[in-house]
Amino acid sequence: MIALNTECEGHYLGMIDLDIDMRQYDCPFIDTTDDVDIAFSAVQWQLDTDDEQLETRLVAKADSTDALEQGLHQLRDHPNMRECYILSKRDSVAQIGTKIDETNAMRTIQDNGGYITGPFRIEDGRERWHVGFDADDDEDRALAELERHNEYTVEDRDSFGPTELFDLLENSDSAIRLLEGCRSLTPTERETFATASREGYYETPRETTLEELADHFDVSKTAVSMNLRRSERKVLKAALTALENIDESTTQ
Numbered sequence: 001m002i003a004l005n006t007e008c009e010g011h012y013l014g015m016i017d018l019d020i021d022m023r024q025y026d027c028p029f030i031d032t033t034d035d036v037d038i039a040f041s042a043v044q045w046q047l048d049t050d051d052e053q054l055e056t057r058l059v060a061k062a063d064s065t066d067a068l069e070q071g072l073h074q075l076r077d078h079p080n081m082r083e084c085y086i087l088s089k090r091d092s093v094a095q096i097g098t099k100i101d102e103t104n105a106m107r108t109i110q111d112n113g114g115y116i117t118g119p120f121r122i123e124d125g126r127e128r129w130h131v132g133f134d135a136d137d138d139e140d141r142a143l144a145e146l147e148r149h150n151e152y153t154v155e156d157r158d159s160f161g162p163t164e165l166f167d168l169l170e171n172s173d174s175a176i177r178l179l180e181g182c183r184s185l186t187p188t189e190r191e192t193f194a195t196a197s198r199e200g201y202y203e204t205p206r207e208t209t210l211e212e213l214a215d216h217f218d219v220s221k222t223a224v225s226m227n228l229r230r231s232e233r234k235v236l237k238a239a240l241t242a243l244e245n246i247d248e249s250t251t252q
Contacts, residue, residue: 018133024104041058068092113138
């Protein structure tokens with residue numbers, strides 16, 4: 001029988017999750033967003049290490065239809081782009097499929113035991129990656145190699161043991177529902193809600209008033225109150241739904 005410890009020879013046996021702000025120097029998407037006001041968000045991706053290529057389906061969104069056409073045209077012409085085709089398009093948004101040559105960063109992550117843990121987004125010449133590792137040594141080695149040919153910043157780092165990871169996966173539906181509730185806020189509701197929280201409206205005692213918030217946004221107290229009530233209702237409804245799902249999973 002082999003006994004497993006949670007830590008062994010500098011290794012972390014669980015999952016290390018990194019949120020990385022990345023600038024690759026051989027990525028067609030980054031080069032395109034450098035020159036055109038267009039952004040790409042990954043929907044699906046598959047890395048073929050044998051053929052050294054990445055196949056993706058992405059949503060491309062630009063500031064205008066002209067910018068979208070310009071961005072897609074430039075993307076197709078990039079020397080590292082093998083295939084680029086449109087799945088659907090409406091106004092300044094398109095869903096596309098692509099195949100690109102494996103980049104240095106992809107190969108580095110793969111060679112050092114890393115894996116993608118979430119969708120990536122590319123905008124303004126930079127890319128947001130979510131990368132996982134099973135061991136500290138793999139993480140350290142990959143980051144050291146990445147630095148040689150890429151520019152990056154680790155924005156956040158979390159580590160999950162087996163119990164925490166199981167709990168996270170078990171309650172992923174609850175997290176999605178809460179996220180959907182937050183996304184349902186309009187820009188005005190989101191800004192009002194965030195400002196009220198930041199300025200201490202929800203502290204005890206309150207550090208700001210409806211009147212002060214109204215002056216901040218140059219609207220009436222009634223307008224501020226309505227925006228807060230709507231945002232509170234949406235977030236609370238989403239949170240209660242998430243809690244119900246958590247309760248159901250723990251009683252099963």
